[in-house]
Amino acid sequence: MMFIRNLVKVLGAGISVLSLTTLWSDREYLIGIHKIKYGVSRERNSVYNSTASYSKTVETKLQRIVQEQKLPSAPTQLPTRLSNNTAIHSCELQWNILNLNVTVYEADKVEAQTQKEPEQSYVPPLLYPDPEITLNRTSYLIPDLIWGPNNQLVGFMESVFVAIKLNRTLVIPSFLKHNTDKQFKRGSRNKISPLHRVDLVALCKYVSCVAVDQFQRACNFQIDGILNIRFMKPKDFAVIERDTGMKLNRDRESGEVLLIPKNGTSPSRLRLTFTERDITSLFTHEAKCVVYPFPFFDVMTEDKGSQHVLYSRLSSNAFQKQADVPPDVRLMASIFKHIPRPAYIRQIAADFIGFMTYGGRFMSSHWRYNEGDYLANWHCGNKEINQKRCDKARNYTSRVYAERLSSKAKALAKRNLEVNSVYIATPRTDLSFVRNTSRDLAEFTDSLKIYHSLHLEEFMKDRYKNCEFLTPHFEDIVSSVEMEICSRAVSFLGSLGTTWSGNVFKSRMQLKQQEHETSPDYIFRVK
Structure with a gap:
């Protein structure tokens, strides 16, 4: 990480005000990213707390260096970001290049x-x-x-x-x-x-x-x-x-x-x-x-x-x-x-994928079967095929979903496409189902970690906190970023009969990235 590289630079070759300023900002970012990487759930708090403790220890060493070299205890004015990890004062995302009203x-x-x-x-x-x-x-x-x-x-x-x-x-x-x-x-x-x-x-x-x-x-x-x-x-x-x-x-x-x-x-x-x-x-x-x-x-x-x-x-x-x-x-x-998602959406997706996978591969899925919308009577009752899909979804448990994800990951591993993470896009109302899936996944594998919109949201709020244009439409933007993330995964399991999954499948076909599956595959099918 940039934080560690900066620390090595400080300890090995002395320190300048500029290096210290960059290091100070990276220290703040380290805690935020580990909060994303390990989640903020109760069972992961010990990991997060140990990370915060580690950061505090490093900060103490930095303060000693500051005192020895008679440098200011903290930068009074942080510069615009000097590395690619985060923005300090300015937004690193560009969105209205055409200056639309x-x-x-x-x-x-x-x-x-x-x-x-x-x-x-x-x-x-x-x-x-x-x-x-x-x-x-x-x-x-x-x-x-x-x-x-x-x-x-x-x-x-x-x-x-x-x-x-x-x-x-x-x-x-x-x-x-x-x-x-x-x-x-x-x-x-x-x-x-x-x-x-x-x-x-x-x-x-x-x-x-x-x-x-x-x-x-x-x-x-x-x-x-x-x-x-x-x-x-x-x-x-x-x-x-x-x-x-x-x-x-x-x-x-x-x-x-x-x-x-x-x-x-x-x-x-x-x-x-x-x-x-x-x-x-x-x-x-x-x-x-x-x-x-x-x-x-x-x-x-x-x-x-x-x-x-x-x-x-x-x-x-x-x-x-x-x-x-x-x-x-x-x-x-x-x-x-010629109608890709906005450049800033693609940048956020790429940034999050890097932190989610540490450079490894990941798979993705879209769970769309939420009550009040997909499973509402107006949708389930208007066609026989929709009724079959709704019935299947209502009986599909988090344990069965976890087993499906695990078997897909194992199938990828047999093709030398090991994945270390799975991103699940789902409506906010179904996040509890995804959390249960994450819990049940431990029964089948200990090598996969599930990420979802709450991880992505916290990542975005931390890294792009100076990008005010995101705020009025934050949830809509998160959904677009999720589509881009799912489009870039090695494999994608979609939901039947949704244009969200359909557009991701077509994005994957159009991108046709090396090693990536492009043929549509679903969480489940119905006849």
Whole structure:
């Protein structure tokens, strides 16, 4: 550790004020990291206390050195971090490189306004000036996202696909928090900046995109039309106006909103799905500023005479650009590749993995079967397959889960892929189940330690305590970091029927790291 290296430097070659300052800060960090490494549970307190005692002993030696060399007893002003372990005064994470107006993206309600003199000639600047795919600069498509964070991500990727096919510049929308997030506010739209969900630099280098406030200005705060893929009720129109901060441009005589195409949906046809070849024939229109409402599993692909959700057809072959991959699947794979998680999310994940594994390998899992959400009646009762999954999950004990993890680790060891840790991502409401799993794991192996969100949260609060931008959306950010961690594990056991696990599987296929399993594997399966 940097702390020990600094101590050797002090004892072996004398000490300077600068070295002492760095050492002093590392001493504080040593306790924090061991608190993460060994946990803060009651059974680990002795380890943590011994670590703190050790640090105190070293500090006493340092104080003696200070006195002998007549140096100040403590630095009066610590410098910005001099090593890679932690930040002292400044945040080491970069997040708003594109300087988006975060207030516009996260305001609960932006009052639509109309400029007195519309700027007909105004063309908003691209977030990245020379993208790989250049789209029409005076025609726009903005998605209005819906449901949970990973459903939103799927819908966002479908929106990029449609924007490319329609030759419309993509407008980067707001995302939304999950309704189980402890920072979720009832009665609020709970918007979150896209900077916390996707790497906009990577995306906007790939395809033409603009910020929402620039889009509002170019469109004079008016929406010209809506893709008619959902049967729209008056309340849906109100949601679109609220989310975009713009007014719908209605016909002066009839008061109707332009739906593209007009006959796309009806009370007897609530939803319109479409394939790649349908997009231009259905949605081509001269309207300038168009909304893609509530996208999710809308874009289909044909395979052996039947239609399937295009996103679900992403596979290792698609990411490896195999010759037999259909063009629409290949394009969706390319879009997925260019929408990685934000760079700062990837950095946090890499930092935590280093401390969790000490440079070794680890496996990961996603336990999603929580009461009140996945196991709620509205989910379990809407399909026979969901009912089977729910029944299996309710009868799946922590001991059985521990045995599953142990057997997976042993299978990896037979392939010379020994792991020393397992990270389990789970909703906060199921942490007690994961703790019980950790307890039961000792019956099967003593070489694996389980980590979960509480370890990650404490790590983040300690290491990035000066990164204030994390605070308003901390739980949402933790979930994104967990997805990145699971994507980088040697092996991943997912939960059936969840877009969270599905997106991790696709991330693993796209990353295709050496030694890592890329074929989907689950905690359990049902027939």
